[in-house]
Amino acid sequence: MFKQEGDKLLYLYDNEKVMVEAWGKDSLRVRVTHNSDFTENDWALLPQKSAEVEIEIVENAKANKDELLEMNLEEDKNYARISNGKITAIFNSAGVLTFKNQKGETLVQENWQRRKDDPSMSLEISGREMKAVEGENYRAVFRFKADDNEKIYGMGQYQHNYLNQKGCTLELAHRNSQASVPFMLSNKGYGFLWNNPAIGSVTFAKNGTEWLAKSTKQVDYWITAGDTPAEIEENYADVSGKVPMMPDYGMGFWQCKLRYRTQEEVMEVARKHKDLGLPMDVIVVDFFHWTQQGEYKFDPDCWPDPEAMIEELEEMGIKVMVSVWPTVDYRSENFAEMMEKGYLVRTERGVRVTMQMFGQEVFFDPTNPEARKFVWNKIKQNYWDKGVNIFWLDEAEPEYTEYDFDNYRYYLGSNLEVGNIYPVKYAKTFYDGMRAEGMENPLNLLRCAWAGSQRYGALVWSGDIDSTFNSLQRQLRAGLSMGIAGIPWVTTDIGGFQGANINDEDFKKLLIRWFEFGCFSPVFRLHGYRMPGSDFENDMISGIGKLGSGAENEVWSYGEKYFEIMKKYLFLRERIKPYIAEQMEAAHRDGTPVIRPLFYDFPDDQRSWDIDDQYLFGPDLLVAPVIEEEKYQRQVYLPEGAVWKNAWSEEEFKGGQVVTVKAELDTIPLFLKNDADLPIKE
Numbered sequence: 001m002f003k004q005e006g007d008k009l010l011y012l013y014d015n016e017k018v019m020v021e022a023w024g025k026d027s028l029r030v031r032v033t034h035n036s037d038f039t040e041n042d043w044a045l046l047p048q049k050s051a052e053v054e055i056e057i058v059e060n061a062k063a064n065k066d067e068l069l070e071m072n073l074e075e076d077k078n079y080a081r082i083s084n085g086k087i088t089a090i091f092n093s094a095g096v097l098t099f100k101n102q103k104g105e106t107l108v109q110e111n112w113q114r115r116k117d118d119p120s121m122s123l124e125i126s127g128r129e130m131k132a133v134e135g136e137n138y139r140a141v142f143r144f145k146a147d148d149n150e151k152i153y154g155m156g157q158y159q160h161n162y163l164n165q166k167g168c169t170l171e172l173a174h175r176n177s178q179a180s181v182p183f184m185l186s187n188k189g190y191g192f193l194w195n196n197p198a199i200g201s202v203t204f205a206k207n208g209t210e211w212l213a214k215s216t217k218q219v220d221y222w223i224t225a226g227d228t229p230a231e232i233e234e235n236y237a238d239v240s241g242k243v244p245m246m247p248d249y250g251m252g253f254w255q256c257k258l259r260y261r262t263q264e265e266v267m268e269v270a271r272k273h274k275d276l277g278l279p280m281d282v283i284v285v286d287f288f289h290w291t292q293q294g295e296y297k298f299d300p301d302c303w304p305d306p307e308a309m310i311e312e313l314e315e316m317g318i319k320v321m322v323s324v325w326p327t328v329d330y331r332s333e334n335f336a337e338m339m340e341k342g343y344l345v346r347t348e349r350g351v352r353v354t355m356q357m358f359g360q361e362v363f364f365d366p367t368n369p370e371a372r373k374f375v376w377n378k379i380k381q382n383y384w385d386k387g388v389n390i391f392w393l394d395e396a397e398p399e400y401t402e403y404d405f406d407n408y409r410y411y412l413g414s415n416l417e418v419g420n421i422y423p424v425k426y427a428k429t430f431y432d433g434m435r436a437e438g439m440e441n442p443l444n445l446l447r448c449a450w451a452g453s454q455r456y457g458a459l460v461w462s463g464d465i466d467s468t469f470n471s472l473q474r475q476l477r478a479g480l481s482m483g484i485a486g487i488p489w490v491t492t493d494i495g496g497f498q499g500a501n502i503n504d505e506d507f508k509k510l511l512i513r514w515f516e517f518g519c520f521s522p523v524f525r526l527h528g529y530r531m532p533g534s535d536f537e538n539d540m541i542s543g544i545g546k547l548g549s550g551a552e553n554e555v556w557s558y559g560e561k562y563f564e565i566m567k568k569y570l571f572l573r574e575r576i577k578p579y580i581a582e583q584m585e586a587a588h589r590d591g592t593p594v595i596r597p598l599f600y601d602f603p604d605d606q607r608s609w610d611i612d613d614q615y616l617f618g619p620d621l622l623v624a625p626v627i628e629e630e631k632y633q634r635q636v637y638l639p640e641g642a643v644w645k646n647a648w649s650e651e652e653f654k655g656g657q658v659v660t661v662k663a664e665l666d667t668i669p670l671f672l673k674n675d676a677d678l679p680i681k682e
Contacts, residue, residue, distance in 0.1 A: 001013065002057045002078065002080040002091065003057075004055050004057060007021060007022060007051075007053045007055070008020065008021040009021070009055050009057075009080055009081075009082040009089075009091075011080070011091050011095045013095055015034045016032065016033075016034055016095075016128070016130075017032070017033050017034075017037075017038070018030065018031070018032045018091075018095065018097075018128075019031045019032075019038060020082050020089050020097075021048070021053075021082075022048075022051035022052075022053045022082075022084035023045065023048055023049075023051075023222060023239060024048075024049055024051065024222075024224065024235055024238050024239040025049075025051065025084075025085060025224075025235050025238060026084060026085035026086040026087050026224055026225050026226060026231075026235055027051075027084060027085075027087060027222060027223065027224035027225075027235055027239065028082065028084055028087055028089050028099075028222070028223055028224075029045065029048075029195075029220070029221075029222045030089070030097070030219075030220070030221050030222075030223070031218055031219065031220050032128055032130070032140075032142075032218060032219040032220075033130075033217065033218035033219075034130050034132075034138060035136050035217060035218070038218055039217050039218055041220075042195075043195050043196065043197055043220065043421065043451075043452070044193060044195050044240050044424075044450070044451035044452035045193075045195060045222060045239050045240060045452075046238075046239055046240065046241055046455075049238070049239070051084050051085070052084065052085065053082065053083070053084055054081075054082070054083040054084075055080070055081070055082045055083075056080065056081050056082075057078075057080045058078060058079050058080065059078050060077075060078065061077055061078065061079055077092065077093035078093045079091060079092050079093060085102070085225075086101055086102040086225040086226065086227075087099060087100070087101060087102075087107070087190075087223065087224065087225040088100045088101075088102075094112075094114075094116065096109070096110050096112050096127060097109070097110045097127075098110070099190070099223055099225075101189055101190070101225045102225070105188075105189075107186075107188055107189060107190040107223075107225060108144050108145070108186075108188075108190065108192070108209075108223070109144065109145045110127035110128065110142075110143065110144055110145070111125075111127050111143040111144050111145045111146075111208045111209075112125065112126060112127040112143075113125040114126075125143070126143075127142065127143045127144070128140075128142055128143075128219070129141040129142070129143075130219070133214075133215055134215070136217050137215045137216060137217055137417060138215070138216060138217070139212075139213070139214055139215065140198075140211075140212070140213045140216050140219045141210060141211070141212050142210070142211045142219055142221075143208055143209065143210050143211075144208065144209040144210075144211075145208060145209075146204075146205060146206055146207055146208045146209055147188065148206065149187075150166060150186055150187060150188055151164045151166055151186070151187040151609050151610075152164060152165040152166045152184050152185070152186055152187075152204050153165065153184065153185045153186075153480075153481065153484045153597065153599075154181070154183050154184045154185050154191075154481055154484035154485040154486075155170055155180070155181065155182060155183070155184055155202075155481060155485055156178075156179045156180050156181030156182070156449070156481060156482060156485045156487070157177070157178060157179040157181070157460070157462055157463075157478040157479075157481060157482050157490075158170060158178055158478065158481070159177050159178060159465075159474050159478070160474065160477075161470075161473055161474055161477060162477065162612075163477045163480055163481060163597060163612035164609075164610070164612070165184065165204055165481075166204050167204060167205070167206070168203075168204055169201060169202070169203040169204075169205075170201060170202050170203075170204075171200075171201050172194070172198070172199060172200040172201055172202060172212075172213075172420065173199045173200075173403075173405060173419065173420065174396075174397035174398075174419075174420060174422070174423065174448045174450075175397055175399070175403060176397060176399045176447070176463045176464055177462055177463030177464060177465055178397075178448075178463070179397075179423070179447075179448045179449050179450070179460060179482070179487075180420055180450065181449055181450055181451050181453075181482065181485035181486065181487060182194035182195075182196075182202065182450075182451060182485075183236060183240075183451055183484075183485045183486050184204075184485075185229055185232055185233065185484050187599070187603075187609055189225060189226060189227065189232070190223060190224060190225050190226070190232065191223070191224045191226070191232040191233070191235065191236050192221065192222070192223050193221060193222040193223075193236065193240070193451060194211055194221050195220040195221055195222050195451070196213050196216055196219060196220050196221070197417075197418045197419065197420040197421040197450060198213035198214060198215055198216045198416060198417050198418065198419070198420070199213075199214050199215075199405045199415065199416050199419050199420065200212040200213040200214050214405075214416045215414060215416035215417045216417055217417075222239065224236060228603050229484075229599060229600045229603055230590075230592065230600060230601075233484070233486070233590075233591055233592065233593070233600075234590050234591055234592070236486055236591065237486060237590060237591020238591070240451055240452050240454070240455070240486055241452055241454055241455025242454065242455060242587070242588055242589070242590070242591045243454045243455070243457065243458075243488055243489055243587050243588055243591075244440070244441035244442060244443070244457050244588060245440075245441045245584060245585065245588040246441070246443065246489070246522075246581075246584035246587070246588070247441050247443055248281075248577075248581070249281040249282060249319045250281070250282075250443050250459070250523060250584075251281075251523075251577050251580045251581060251584065252279055252280070252281030252282070252524070252573065252574070252577070253278075253279050253280050253281055253282075253524050253525075253526075253570055253573060254280075254281065254282040254283075254284065254321075254523065254524065254525035254526070255269065255270075255273070255280050255282070255283045255284070255526055255554065256283070256284035256286065256525060256526060256527040256553075257286075257526075257527065257528065257529075257530065257549065257550060257552070257553035257554075258286065258528070258529040258530070258548075258549055258550035258553075259285075259286040259287060259288060259289070259547070259549050259550075260283075260284075260285060260286070260289075260549065261302060261549050262302045262303070263302065263303045263304065263305065263306065263309050265549075266283060266285060266309065266313075266320075267309060267312065267313075269283065269554055270283055270313055270316060270318055271316075272554075272556070273554075274316050276556070278555065278567065278570055279570055279571070279573070279574050280316075280317075280318055281317070281318065281319060282318065282319045282320075282321050282390065282525075283313065283318055283319075283320060283321070284320075284321045284322075284323070284392060284527075285303075285320060285321065285322045285323065286323045286392065287323045287325060287394060288358075288547050289302065289303060289322070289323070292329050292331055292332045292333070293325055293327045293328060293329040293332060293357070293358075293359065293361055294327060294328030294329050294332030294334050294335060294338070294361070294364070295332050295333055295334060295378075295382075296324065296334075296375070296378040296379055296382050296383070297378075297382035297383075298382070298386075306386050306387075306388075307386050307387060310386060310387035310388065311387065314387070319389070319390055320387070320388055320390070321388075321390040321391065321392050321445065322383055322388045322390075322391060322392065323391075323392040323394055324379065324391050324392065324393055324394065324430075325394050325395050326363045326364050326366070326393075326395055326396070326398055326426060327354075327355055327357065327361035327362070327363060327364075327395060328344060328361060328362055328363070328364055329359040329360065329361050330359065330360050330361075330362075331359060334378065335362075338364065338371070338374065339362075341370065341371075341374070342365075342368065342370075342371075342411070343364055343365055343368060343370065343371035343374055343375075344362045344363070344364055344365055344371075345362055345363045345364070345365050345398075345408055345409070345410060346408070346409040346410075347407055347408060347409075348406065348407050348408070348409060348414075349407060350407070353401070354398070354400055354401065354408065355395075355398070355399065355400060355401045356401050358547070363395075363398045365410050365411050366422065366425035366426045366428070366429050367410040367411045367412040367418065367421060367422070367425050368410075368411035368412075371411070372425065372428065372429040372432070375429055376429055376430065376432070376433035379391070379430070379433065380433060380437070384433075384434075384437060389434065389439060390443060390444065390445075391430055391444045391445070392444070392445045393426055393427065393430065393444050393445065393446045393447075394446075394447055395447065396422070396423040396426050396427075396446040396447045396448040396449075397422065397423065397447065397448045398422060405419055410422070420450045421450060422448075422450075423446055423448040423449050423450055423453055423458070424449070424450050424451075424452050424453050424456065426446065427444065427446055427449075427453050427456035427457065427458045428456045430442065430444050430456075430457075431444070431456035431457050434457075441457070442456075442457035443457050443459055443489075444457055444458065444459065445459045445460075445461060445491075446458050446459065446460055446461075447460070447461060447463050448460065448463075449482075449487050451485070451486060453487060454486055454487050454488065454489070454591075458487070458489065459489040459490070459491060459522075459523055460482060460487055460489065460490050460491075461490070461491045461492060461493065461525070461527075462475050462478055462479070462490070462491075462492045462493070463497075464493075464497045464498060465492065465493060465496050465497050465498075466496050466497070466498060466499050467495055467496030467497070467498065467499045467500035467507060467510060467528065468496065468499070468510070469510060469513075469627060469628055469629045471496050472496070472510065472513065472514055472517070472627050473613070473627045473628075475492040476517065476613065476615070476625065476627060477612055478490075479491075479492065479521065479595060480593075480595060480596065480597050480612075480615055483593025483594065483595055483596050484593060484596065484597070484600075486591065488522065488587040488591070488592065488593045488594050489522050489523065489587070489594070490521070490522055490523075490594075490595075491518075491521055491522060491523035491524075491525050492514075492518070492521070492525075493525070493527040493528050494511070494514045494515050494517075494518040494524075494525060494526045494527065494528070495507070495510065495511040495514050495515070495526070495527075495528045495553075496510075496514070496528060497527065497528050497529055498528070498529050500528060500530055500531065501530070501531045501532065501551075502530045502531070502532075502551045502552065502553070502557055502558060503532075506629070508558050508559070508562050509629070509630075509665060510629070511558065511562070512562060512565050512566070512665055512666070513625065513626050513627065513665075513668075515565070515566050515569055516569060516625060516626070516667075516668035517623075517625040517627075517668070518569075519569040519572060519573050519668075520595070520617045520621070520623045520625075520668070520670075521595065522584075522594040522595060524573050526553065526554075526555070527553070528550075528553055529550045530550045530551035530552065530553045530557075531550065531551055532551055533548050533550060533551065555567065555570070564666075565665065565666045568666060571682070572680065575679040575680075575682075576678055576679065576680070579618060579620070579621075579678055580594075580618075582618065583617070583618040586618075594617070594618065595615050595616065595617050595623075596615060596616055597609075597611065597612070597615060597616075598611050598614060598615070598616060598622075598637070598639050599611075600616065601616055601619055601639070602639035602640065602641055602642075604640075604641070605639045605640040605641060605655075605656070607637065607639075607640075608637075608639045608640075611637050613625075613627060614636060614637065619673065620672060620673045620674075620676035620678065621647075621670060621671070621672060621673070621676070621678060622636075622638070622639075622644065622670065622671040622672075622673065623668065623669075623670060624636040624661075624668070624669040624670075624671070625668055625669075626663045626668065626669075631663065632662065632663055632664055632665070633660055633661060633662050633663050634660070634661065634663050634669060635658050635659070635660050635661075636658065636659055636660075636661055636669055636671065637657075637658050638653055638654075638655045638656070638657055638658075638659060638671060639655050639656070640655045640656030641655055641656075642655045642673045642674050643655065643673075643674055644671040644672065644673060645671060645672045645676075646661060646669075646670070646671055647670035647671060647672050647678070647680040647681070648667060648669075648670065648680070648681065649661075653671075
């Protein structure tokens with residue numbers, strides 16, 4: 001039975017309820033449940049905006065047979081449709097959903113395999129499958145038909161080497177270096193958000209697309225149509241939120257290593273940077289600077305006067321970022337109170353420990369609003385009031401010692417049902433607190449994100465990755481995928497996080513190639529755990545564990561030859577800051593990815609959809625990083641529809657061709673579009 005309720009179209013059959021409604025420009029939201037009613041959770045979506053909606057319910061259709069078949073209907077059958085701008089959803093009499101654009105072209109269609117739809121089929125496979133698992137929760141599998149010519153982009157950050165996700169199976173769950181952000185953009189002219197934070201998976205197979213939620217009360221997804229990737233991305237940003245405006249310090253150079261052990265170490269590095277006349281905008285006080293996990297304060301033995309340190313650094317034009325972990329050690333002064341008040345993640349079985357890192361820890365539960373307030377109050381007292389106003393929100397997945405997702409429970413529900421929302425609520429903890437203190441544009445670094453994280457000022461880095469060229473290749477594609485998934489602020493550990501010796505010449509070359517790529521990333525941040533370890537590797541730190549600081553990781557740590565190359569890109573980044581600010585404004589205003597695949601700006605150039613080792617840094621600069629070992633030239637595809645100028649040689653080329661360019665160790669291939677004038681060379 002079809003039913004109209006205001007501007008909503010419902011399909012009701014037995015115990016199934018399907019509701020379709022307009023949600024933003026050229027977009028529809030679909031919810032399905034087998035319970036008595038829908039939940040009120042909007043998850044990644046912002047409150048509904050008004051839209052021009054057309055709803056039609058037809059009984060005993062007498063349309064042309066070809067027209068009915070095109071709509072997946074049969075002759076003399078009932079059907080219903082709802083339209084919002086460029087998108088229309090059509091139910092046939094059996095409740096099968098098809099989505100079309102304003103040209104009548106099919107964007108995507110549910111995949112049902114039943115004899116009643118196709119006499120040759122005896123499979124009886126439902127396109128909407130919900131099987132009870134407990135209480136009002138269901139294991140949900142939703143199936144859509146595949147198109148051999150479809151290309152799929154976005155979906156967040158996965159450590160594989162694919163930009164086009166077609167053919168991939170993706171776990172819808174977070175892990176260290178994996179951020180599931182379930183928004184996909186199709187070359188067929190639509191975007192699709194799986195608006196469900198449940199643990200699950202998606203498979204973009206040749207014989208069908210299948211979305212799985214392991215435990216949910218309802219299925220919730222959002223779909224939009226657009227004539228260009230930019231239009232689709234902007235529709236998505238309108239309903240899921242946009243980043244704040246990136247503050248000026250975020251666009252410069254960030255200095256970091258495994259950890260600076262003391263206040264004096266931080267000051268020595270900062271002073272040397274300034275003595276050498278080098279730019280630095282942010283320096284990081286990383287993990288285990290604290291007295292204990294879950295106490296959220298400087299260890300006074302190593303940080304005797306953080307206010308004075310922060311004041312001196314501010315005078316140099318350098319911001320201090322401080323690492324915060326969501327772990328609370330049993331020995332923490334806050335543990336008993338947080339346990340009593342229900343502010344900690346629960347375990348369904350076994351010992352109440354969710355992570356082990358020099359102790360027994362439990363993650364705080366940011367899905368609990370009172371827990372968010374409690375943690376922020378500690379942060380305010382011990383950091384904010386001392387002058388710290390940027391935070392590194394590490395372990396944001398969170399990183400369970402054992403990824404037994406069915407063993408953890410939050411305030412909002414079981415991890416299986418709501419687990420992927422954790423990094424969003426973690427970011428919100430700090431965003432809300434910072435806004436309440438009067439900060440207009442909060443910016444915090446997180447190791448994970450889900451859909452909607454961007455609106456809470458989340459800058460996402462790609463986790464504890466290896467120091468290899470293979471890893472560099474993966475981070476390039478992951479960064480582009482994150483941008484398409486709606487997370488425009490992304491970064492990586494320049495040089496990789498682990499496995500590098502600073503005396504290894506091969507690593508130094510990798511570091512330079514990564515540094516060049518980092519210069520043309522949304523945030524330019526040097527970080528890593530370098531070997532050989534320092535003399536402090538076996539020192540006890542305030543009784544909480546053994547943890548050294550690794551080898552040096554400053555731009556002068558790798559010898560004069562490499563220092564000169566890194567210095568070149570430090571100053572290049574400074575020169576193009578006005579251009580970067582324009583791209584950050586576009587991200588803030590429209591949701592535009594700062595770095596994006598070539599097809600984003602050149603959708604009519606079919607070849608651009610297949611290029612996965614180049615990207616656009618804003619509309620005017622094509623970047624072709626060297627991501628292979630011992631390569632000193634590379635081929636570059638120049639998209640059709642523009643004239644391109646080699647930014648180093650100033651040679652011009654017509655678009656639509658592949659050119660071979662030199663790429664000595666100190667050179668990353670760069671091309672300027674048409675008459676763009678950027679100060680690449682001094």
